[in-house]
Amino acid sequence: MSADPAAQEEMATVWADEAGIPLRLVWSGRRFTVTGRPIQWFDRRPWWTTTGRAPAGQSADVLEQPMWQVRAQAPDGQILIFDLIASSGMQWPVTGIYD
Amino acid sequence: MASFTHLHVTSAFSAHHGTTRPEALVDAAHAAGQHSAAITDRDGLYGAVRHIRACLAAGLKPIVGAGLQVREGSEQSEITVLAHGSTGGAGWAGLTRLISSAHAPKRGARRKAHGSVHRPAWISRSRPAVFLQDEQGPTATVMLGPESDVGQAVLAEDPGRAVGLLEDWRQRLPGGVVLELVVHHTRPGSPFSLQHAAAMLTLAEHSGTPAVLTNAVRYLEPDDAVTADVLDSAAHLLPLGSFPAQPNAQAWLKPAEEMHRIAYRVADQADLPAASAAAMLEHTEQLAERCQLDPEADLQWRRPKVPELEVLGITGDPAAALREQCQAGLSLRYPGASGDRLSEIWDRLQQELQIIDHFGYNTYFLTVADVVEMIRSSGVRVQARGSGAGSLVNHLLGISTVDPLEHDLLFERFLGRARTTLPDIDVDIESARRHEIYQAIFERYGHHRVTLLSMQNRYRARGAARDAGLALGLREERIDQIAESLWRFDAAEFRKVLHSKPELREVAELVDTEPQVDLLVDLTERLDRLPRHISMHSCGVILGDSELLSLTPTQPSGMGLPMSQFDKDDIDDLGLLKLDVLGVRMQSALAYAVREVARVNGPHAAQEGGLPEDTPYVSPEGRIDLDAVPTDDEATYAAIRTTHTLGMFQIESPGQRELIGKLQPTEYSDLIADISLFRPGPMKANMVGPFTERKHGFQRVDYLHPRFAPFLQDSYGVVVYHEHVLRILSDCMDVDLAYADELRRRLQRDPEEVEAEFRRRTAAAGRFTAEETETIWEAMKGFGSFGFCKAHGAAFALPTYQSAWLKTHYPVEFLCALFEHDPGMYPRRLLMAEARRIGIPLLPVDANASGREYRVERVSAEEKGIRLALRDVRGITEAELDRIVAGQPYSSISELRRRAEPSRPLLMRLASIGALDSLAAGQEQRASRGGLIAYVRQLTARPRRPQATDDQQQSLFGEDLLISQTPDPSPEEQLEAELEVLSSEVDGHILDPYRPMLEELGVVAAEDLLSLRNSSEVLVAGARVATQTPPMRSGDRTVFISLDDGTGCVDTIFFDDAQQQAGPLLFGTRLMIIRGRTRRTGARGMTIQADEAWDLRQMWNEWRRARHSTSSSLERG
Known part of the structure; x- marks a missing residue:
């Protein structure tokens, strides 16, 4: 599993279903179709640098970053694995690409 | 509703790891409709007894286990062990002994790195098999989770190794091993990820090992993960961001539905049929059932356990042995008693022995007497504390020096009828020799019957703020500035009090101007009252029977003796005998003073102390029998009344000095009253006023009812003691004293219920009119929780009197002892100032004349x-x-x-x-x-x-x-x-350099204050030696600050206005100047009511600048 430095680009345009699960995406000008079952996982944020308050009982979302890891195939057959930060809207940050 | 039992749950009692109290976790399980709840703290059973107690209260079956580190060579891994239930205690015993083994010092131990993240306890792979099975099979189950050696091999995609390791575990502990799957939805391919769990499930299927599902819980809900981050920072002693933090916030007590979903997800990921998921959940519940403890059968819950009789050297009937020892004590304690007096004593003794026998506590008393005798014969001072002083049996056995008959104390207050577990007897011994005594107890009863008792610290505001500051990476000066202005409030209230406490003004400003400080407040609140670090202080011993070490895990204490992981709140439920053997420095000081008196004065000791030559309690060699000194020495009470009580046990604080000033004690019962009244309740309930007024004759001595006069003599008719309440209730309601004590306890919890019963029974008994009943009830209701146990007071008053007596008759030897053992609240330098005030020469350190210790030296004849x-x-x-x-x-x-x-x-x-x-x-x-x-x-x-x-x-x-x-x-x-x-000045004083300014300003010396009129304005100055916020009548916070100015101690009192003015100076500044008004507090008492305060050093700098510019302008001019 290695990142592809040359083609590193930070955002992807993602189409997701009602449950928020990615179906297909465009990245670096190319289209990809999600294959297999995307894996939802949770990364973390350095909340102590980003948030001003963390009162007890009200800070459930400052720490976690919901992610999707998807396996996607391009029309030319290339398969890549993407780590995407789950977002509202269609622009999702890409934090990792593996082949 | 879906069912799911979480089998892997760490509570706040896992040092710097869990965030939630066991009780809260049990409540959540109960609310979720579960039938049992588990606790598996790291390295021990610290939270287990609380957990069991909470489960019993909620109707849940308790499951107990522990997480342990396994080391094999250089490899480290984790397992979780769960004790099997209903095994007659075998499961609990195995787990307990395994834990003790993990803590036992081992050959080739690594140096302990800093921070609680480095856990010192561990076991080798071979140990579980040794402890966790018997002829009938496994008595516990080992869960091999993602961090086990098997789990690590699976993650490394080394199936051969994984299979080999798993086989080894299963061979060592047949039937006692399961694979533990945990899904924290971490990065795919990392530990605790879905893939990791799927691979573990695959291994389980292929090897035929049962798999269970847990969530390796650290906190109750996702929000708590923030708290967990802060705890991790405290564990590493590093700021957040500079160590590997937890991967996300998934380690919470997830609902059953969620856990079921996860199970199916794992099966799916592993390409296994849904049946695998169902089996996993089934196995989880089966394991849960196997591990449900029966507290009665497995732990003999709440059943008393004491050392076997042979150990005490007693053959035959313990009741007879106890009676015999008491009778022997009778002739010692009451020599020459005869006639009515003797009958009275005898009757009381019979009564107590009967009750003791009824409860089956004969051996308990014999044990305590044995321990005390052993301590005494080692030549160490020992004195009982607490309600035990009310027992004649204790007095006759030599456990308590206080005469319960003389002070009208009640046995029922000590041992009523409600007791189902052992009563508490606490003894104070000389602090300097406590290690010796602990050692002796271990040897006498055998190391398998004794452990030390532990105590745990919890986060208070100051410590919480410091750790929060550390987590955020704040500068040390900033952390100090904030932490040092925090004085005595619950961390959880930080934001609330930020704007109401004057000393927090600067911190409040920082909160508005520095965002990190705003965040710090939130983090500090989160840490409130969590166990801070399981820092084990020893404060007593636990004595049990020969099965003790199967009941409690132990770990090293730093004293060379093992310590139980249970604290004093757990002991009761386990039925163990706790003997609070507290090393008290005052006892060491008293012993030292007595030795110095003999050493320096020899046969002239009595004379030197102003006592007649044939004084019975001073031996011909000069040795004072302090416990035999009569408690009616007028000179001693006169000395107390001067309020120069520095060094006198319990009465040297500024608040106490003010009270003594008012009260002006003349006899021992006044001392008992003083100690009893100096608490929030009585102060608020205005018991002090009537007491002093009546004592000094300004108010008529009045009794709630003439019938009560005989037993209210000791307090001039004011109802002060529990013993008073017991007698009143007993007389009104025609119930016995034991029942009255029960009522007294209930009065605090449920006054209405008690009131109804009181009215009913009193009416039935017919001794009082309706009007009288009304008056009496009002008094009882107002009493509430305010009363004090007189036996406690009587026991405490003894070292108070003894220290005062020594200070009066042998001030040099006594102060020397205080220097040596430093027992009180004041620093040594203030004690030295006191010595100077009295006129005792302080001889400087000399390479030839000084010894290792402080010593009295004769300067002249x-x-x-x-x-x-x-x-x-x-x-x-x-x-x-x-x-x-x-x-x-x-x-x-x-x-x-x-x-x-x-x-x-x-x-x-x-x-x-x-x-x-x-x-x-x-x-x-x-x-x-x-x-x-x-x-x-x-x-x-x-x-x-x-x-x-x-x-x-x-x-x-x-x-x-x-x-x-x-x-x-x-x-x-x-x-x-x-x-x-x-760290003290012998020849001068810390204030000396500032004298020119103080003189110019007209600052008055401490020794001159008494000559001033009441309510005169005055300036005082000094170095802060004590700060107190004692209980006051109004309930508002009042701050006492005592200053040492080289001529004595100035007590100043800050009410709300003055606190506002002083702000950050209130708790932080060392050298102060204070403007205020004199306030007489009795014949010899003087306090300064502060109006304004300044930092002395700052003022000095300004004063010097002003002078310098004046003089230079004068020169120029």
Whole structure:
């Protein structure tokens, strides 16, 4: 599993279903179709640098970053694995690409 | 509703790891409709008893286990062990002993790295098999989770290794091993990820090992993960971001539905059928059931366990043995009692013995008596504390020195009828010898019947703020600034009090201007009252039968003796005998004073103390039997009444001095009352006022009802003690005293219920009219939780009286003992000021005359002084101390250096405080201090040469230097040297440099305050030696600050306005000037009611600047 430095680009345009699960995406000008079952996982944020308050009982979302890891195939057959930060809207940050 | 039992749950009792109290976790399980709940703290059972208690209360079955580290060579991994239930205690015993084994010191132990993240307890792979099975099979189950060696091999995609390791586990512990799957939705491919769990499930299927699902819970809900981050920071002693943090916030107590979903997800990921998921969930519940404990059968819950009789040397009937010992004690304690008096004593004894026998506590009392006797015969002072002083049996057995009949104390207050577990007897012993005593107890009863008792610290505001500051990476000065203004409030209230407490003004400003401080407040609140670190302090011993170590896990205590992981709140439910053997420095001080009196005065001791020569409690050799001193010495009470009570146990604080000033005690029962009244309840309920008014004759002594007069004599008719309430309730309602004690306890919890019963029974008994009943009830209701147990008070008053007596009759020896053992609330330098005030010469540290300890030294035929000790010289090592003392006397400095080999800095320090002055004396010219210091500097700067020529050459050189013109240090420098080296000043005072300003301002000295009229405006100054926020009648916070100005102690009191003005100065500033009004608090008491406060040093700087510019302008002008 290695990142592809040359083609590193930070955002992807993602189409997701009602449950928020990615179906297909465009990245670096190319289209990809999600294959297999995307894996939802949770990364973390350095909340102590980003948030001003963390009162007890009200800070459930400052720490976690919901992610999707998807396996996607391009029309030319290339398969890549993407780590995407789950977002509202269609622009999702890409934090990792593996082949 | 879906069912799911979480089998892997760490509570806040897992040091710096879990965030939630066991009770809260059980509540959540209960609310979720589960039937059982598990606790698996790291490295021990610290939270287990609370957990079981909470489960029983909620109707859940308790499951207990522990997480342990496994080390094999350089490899480290984790397992979780769950004890099987309903095994007659075998499961619990195996788990307990395995845990103890993990903590036991091992060969080749690694050095312990800093931070609780480095857990010192671990086991090898072979240990579980040793402890966790018997002939019938496994008594516990080992869960191999993602961090086990198997889990790590699976993650590394090394199936061969994984299979091999798993096989090894299963062979060692057949039927006692399961694979534990955990899904924290971490990065795919990392530990605790979905893939990891799927691979573990695959392994389970192929190997035929049962798999269970847990969530490796650390917190109750996702929000708690923030708290967990802060705890991790505290564990690493590093700020957030500089160590690997937890991967996300998934380790919470997830609902059953969610856990079921996860199970199916794992099966799906592993390409296994849904049946695998169902099996996983099934196995989880089966394991849960297997591990459900039966507290009765497995732990003998709440059933008393005491050492076997043979250990105490008792054959035959324990009741008879107890009776015999009491009878022997009777002739000792009440010699010459006869007739009615003897009958009274006898009847009381029979009563108590009956009740003791009824409860089956004979062996308990015999055990405690045995321990106390052992302590006493080692020559160590021992005294019982608490309600046990109310028992005649305790008095006759020698456990308590207080005579319960003399003080009208009640047995029922100590041992009523509601008792199902063992009563509490606490004893105070000499602090300096407590290790010796603990050791002796272990030897007497056997190491398998004794452990030390532990205590746990919890986060308070200050510590919480510090750890929050550390987590955020704030600068140390900022953290100090914030932490040091926090005074005594619950961390959870931080934001609430930020704007109401004047001393927090600056912090409130920081919250508005620095975002990190705003966040710090939130984090501090989160840490409120969590166990801070399981720092084990010993405060007593646990005695049990020979199965003790199967019941409690132990770990090293730092005293060379094992300590139980259970604390005092757990002991009751386990039915163990807890003996609070508290090392109290005051007892050491009393013992030391008595020894010094004998040593220094010998046969003249009585005379020296102003006592008649044939005083019965002073032996011909000069040894005082302190416990035999009669408690009616007028001189002692007179001394107390002066309110110069520094050094007197319990009554030396500023708040107490104010109370003593008002109360003006004349007899022992007044001391008992004083101690009992100095608490929030009585102060608020205005018991003090009537007490003092009546005592001084300003108010008529009145009784709630004439019938009560006989037993309200000791408090001038005011209802103060629990014992009073017991008698009143008993008389009104016609119930026995034991039942009355029960009512008293219930009165606090449920006054209405008790009221109904009170009215009913009193009416039925018919001794009082309706009106009288009303008045009595009002008094009882108002009593609420305010009363104090007189037995407690009587026990406490004894060392108070004894210390006061010693200070009165043997002030030199007594103060010497206080220097030596430093027992009270004040620093040694203030005690030295007190010595000066009394006129006791303080003899400086001297290389020949000083010993290791503080000692009394005769200065002349009429005068004795206190020789300061060598050991308080900063930086002196034990070895140096030994050598210097062993080689005394020295005839020169070079001889000292040669024979005792002090380090250079030490020798310089000794020179700077004059300890070498006497060694240089004998020259024709008087050696100057300056010359001496220069000499030592030269001496120690030279390279070492062969011994023979050394002395000769050095003395030649030395003479010149000693006589030289090297200037002496100035008084300020002298003071500084003393302060630096000794942390007290012998010759001057820390305030001396500021005297010019203080004089100009008209600051009044402490010793002159009493001559001022009441309510006059005054300026006082000094170094802060004590801060107190004692209970006050109004309930508002009042701050007492005591200042030492070299002539005595000034007590100042800050009410709300003054607190507002003082702000950050209130708790932080050391040297202060205060403007206020004098306030007489009785015949001899004087407090200054503060209006304004200033930082003395700041004021000094301004004053000097002003003077300088004035003088220079004068010059110019």
